[in-house]
Amino acid sequence: MYIQAMDKGPAPVAAHCKVVVEVVDVNDNVPEIVLSSLSSPVREDARADTVVALISVTDRDSGPNKQVTLEIQPGLPFKIKSFRNYYTLVTSAFLDRETTAAYNVTLSATDAGNPPLSSQKTIQVDVADVNDNPPRFEQTSYTVYVMENNAPGASLCTVKAQDADVNENARITYTVLNDNNHGIPVTSYVSIKADTGVAYALRSFDYESLREFHFQVKAQDGGIPPLSRVATVYIYIMDQNDHAPEIVSPPANGTRLTETVQKNAEPGTLITKVVAYDADAGQNAWVIYLLDQASDLDLFKVHEHTGDIRTTRRVLEDNSTSFSLTVLVRDHGEPPLSSTVTINVAVMEVPLKVTPDPKRIIRPHSSLLFSNVTLYLIVALSATTFVFLVTVVVLAIVRCHAYCTQPGSCSPCCVSQKAQAEGGSGGGGGGGGGGSQPNNNVVLRRDLKVEPHYIEVRGNGSLTKTYCYKTCLTATSGSDTFMFYNTGRPISGTWGSERFFTGGSGFVRRLSMPDAALQVCRKYISVKMS
Template sequence: METRRLCFPRQRQVLLLFLFGGVSLAANRFRHYSVTEETERGSFVVNLAKELGIGVEELATRRTRVVSDDNKQHLLLDSHTGNVLTNEKLDREKLCGSIEPCMLYFQILMDNPFQIYRAELKIRDINDHSPVFREKEMVLKILENTAEGATFRLERAQDSDRGLNGIQNYTIEPNSFFHITISDSDEGTIYPELVLDKALDWEKQPELNLTLTALDGGSPPRSGITTIRILVLDVNDNAPKFSQLIYETQAPENSPLGSLVVKVSAEDADSGVNAEVTYSFFDADEDIQTIFQINPFSGEIILKALLDYELVKSHKINVQAIDGGGLSARCMVLVQVLDTNDNPPELIISSLSNYIDENSPETVLAVFRAKDRDSGENGKTVCYIQDNLPFRLKPSVENFYILMTEEALDRESRAEYNITITVTDLGTPRLKTEHSIIILVSDVNDNAPAFTQVSYTLLVRENNQPAMHIGSVSATDRDSGTNAQITYSLLTNQDQHLPLASLVSINANNGQLFALRALDFEALQAFEFHVGATDQGSPALSSQALVRVVVLDDNDNSPFVLYPMQNASAPCTELVPRAAEQGYLVTKVVAVDGDSGQNAWLSYQLLKATEPGLFGVWAHNGEVRTSRLLSERDAARHRLVVLVKDNGEPPLSASVTLHVLLVDGFSQPYLPLPEVAPERAQGDSLTVYLVIALASVSSLFLFSVLVFVAVRVCRRRRAASLEVCSVPEGHFPGHLVDVSGTGTLSQSYQYKVCLTGDSSGTSEFKFLKPIYPNIHSNGPDFQQHFCLYCDVLLKFIIPNKFSFLSVIMQYNN
């Protein structure tokens, strides 16, 4: 019985039953169940729900499992009924060999909370094997002088069944020389002994053949037979004698094939053939004959196969020595197998989850068990993972470990982890096993889109084509999949005066911005709005950025002449006394440009003149001055064409025509006569001049009254918001932002002419300032032009130290 236990430890390994959840040991006592061997697959063992006192639904909810120690699933759990069933035909002889009773140990594990129930399943034997003798024929050599009553032990039959189904009796066919008796061995088995009833006579009968039958206790019983061949020998009165009855030795399990285990020795006092001793195994199991081999002449026992401490820790060998006369002796050899660290640790994964959501709290990823088939220090294990990972190993019961997260993970920092679990034993040399687990971090929409810039400045030249691409905004999202898909949109503008929907549009997929219509720098120089970027996650996250569109100026406005006005019904004539000195200010051409920057830089030049060299124009301020002293020979009337040109590319220009009248003095102005009759004009009488003067004075008086009334009315209209030469402080639209400088004049503004008068009798313009946002050619704006014209008359023409008559003559002309 003990020999069988040493030879078949693998069949005795414990089967585990797993159920995952919390970590607590439910009970230390065993639950006992039984099943008959060779029953069909799916045979009922126990109803686990009734046994544990819980519902079938709870078994499924708590992930109840049955797992064996060596990953052989002998039992399975029906989650619908709660029945534990056999997963295969159970062969008691394969599972336990000679061990009786045959017990399969297992565990029931339950999750949430984690519980373990230890149990054992007894495999009941059936009589499915017949007794078998190792040899079909036994040969016994018996001396003829053997005394009656002598016993001869016979090799027993082998029966894989145990208990009552094992061998229970031996019988021999009836004869006059021998009978069979049954004896018990130290291991608790029975063996047959042949008892001599009558002395043998070699001369009468040198050989006998008997049939030996072995019977088991099954119902019906099974049997096996062998033949006993008895050779009657001549007298040999000395049997071999071993030097030791028991030989004890040790052999490391990694001993090479052919190595010597032990040498037995026996001597015989006889001589000749009767003293020649041969050695052999006696009553040896098949495992002994497979692993060991004995030299029949030297008694050396050598290895035929490798030893394995994890399978059999010791071997018991019976050795027989027979001399040439047929006498024999027996001894026992005990071989103790020494363990070496030849088995690396094993890692058995019971539960594994390769995916985990980021931002998850502490989560169990895997449950596994570490084991080592070696013993002592060779079988102790240490388990660890790499450092600097947000995971930890938590030891549990029965050498179980739980791999779990230490903190919430961030997919954007790291989306995949390769965790290497290393199990090392404490043997010499140390052996280790590594197992890699890939953990993928699933994305959660925890990152809002981020624009590449906080604000964007887009430059667009005015007069652009409608639907022109003016720029792009771009945002990125650190998430993945649909959580990183971004949609762009224009956000509602808080400025109600800015028609954003008619100005720009955005491509929702790529953030490209388009101008919907042509922009005009003079009407809108810059505007701002916000764009939003929203991902497709749930819930969706968004961000926004400021976009500023700056309209660049084109030179699309020609200079506009404010003074002298060119649309008057009568041309403006400037009066210059002939006594004027060189550099005398005749007048000042005032012009503006609706553009900005260098497109509004104006320059003045004299394009045409009745008498070149008499007058000059300052290029930067448009002042028309005399270039030299006047003389009597200079013509009285002069026509000047002044060209006003901006600095754009290409440059635009405008021209203005000035009429200059040279007079000797305001009291006696020189009045030119018609060109068709100059001599006749000089001969007119004084009476005609007086009549003309009276009429002119009367007309000028009436005209002056009208102008005075008109100017008072205009100034009262502007009294609420204007002062002389001051800029109105009205609110400009908030969306108009000047980033590149304004021009000399925007077409949307009206200008007020401010002049100075000093004691020298010269007048000049000081500056121009915007008054109203719009100027048109008709309606109320015409009144503004008229007021402006009246201001010029009162502030520029009248303060000049000309005679009242000169003014009259100018307007009559």
């Protein structure tokens, strides 16, 4: 400002000056929080640092009084990022709508004045649901007991599942999984209401044919993608007394069974046994046997657990010769069911006792222990064996005789003949022998077929082929003449004494023969001749 000072003289004189007044700021203004934008709701699966809101803060003071800081309360999954006087609210972690559906975030702006002034602003951040929770059954399995012969369409049980999500993500639909049970689709047994989870029976169950089965229920929500869980329901059929006892023995074929008992039979004599079977189970299958009707109730009794029918006393002379018994078989069901069977009992006369002859009794150590039949069998077996042996011997003799008499066979007349030119006609190989030398020439009959008519002797005295020979000598023959047959089998060895072999063509070849083998043959012939 400008100030003028003037005196009061006739010619006043004025003076001027400039006055500057400086106003010192006092921290008398609170910071102002301005919400520029807000993104709500925020998906619960949003990543960290997702921007939720844009915020600006202003303070009308100056200097240090204008410097402002912005904060939020701790413990929230959010944080503040600043740039000068502009701030952003971002997420610091994943959100969970099932834990907290909405967050109230309080913003606090504080200046640097003395004393500092502050202001607050609260914003609500909603969390959007994501289908991240499958349905959960109240029980993992359900056990249901159903009485047989139930009405079709009757309610069996109710399965219940919960989903922690909301809206469509929490809408649950129940279905029965299509599976086979005992070879029959389970969907033919039960059905379930999709929105309530109430299971219904589609047929009347029979305990005797189906005692238990199970099926699986799937609960699926309406989210995208849908999530589901499965629970198992076990159904146990309870027995109902719907079967009367069935009598197995005696068989119920429309005719009455007749049993016999002797007169004067001892008390407690077993007449017969009634056996019954009940197709039910438990108490409904327990049966008892009762004597319902009888011609003489005092003469017979029935064991209530085993079904044995026995006499209670002796059959007297004045009693009837036949009785009719009706046995009742009853179970323990509610109400009890029963079956009956009728049995006729005929009284037989006591047979006369026959006294055995002591003479006909065979003592354990008597010589008559073996009967005549056994003796006859032994004699017959021995005679058969003897006849068989005689037959075998006769056939052997006839066979040998026929073999020796047929042409070309080995006979004494054909093998005992000596060579006509003994010692000199055998060729050069046997000329030096003399009359005292035994005839070791081997003669072949011309009517025998010997192939080939000669044999080849190698330079070392061995044969190129092997020959097997058979000797037939008579007891009176003094020569060692042999007959040889060619078999084609190879043989090796060293040959000693020389012998002559006359072929079918009359050509004589020198044949070497082992001395040891010749000695063996001579010994064998001498034994046979003796």
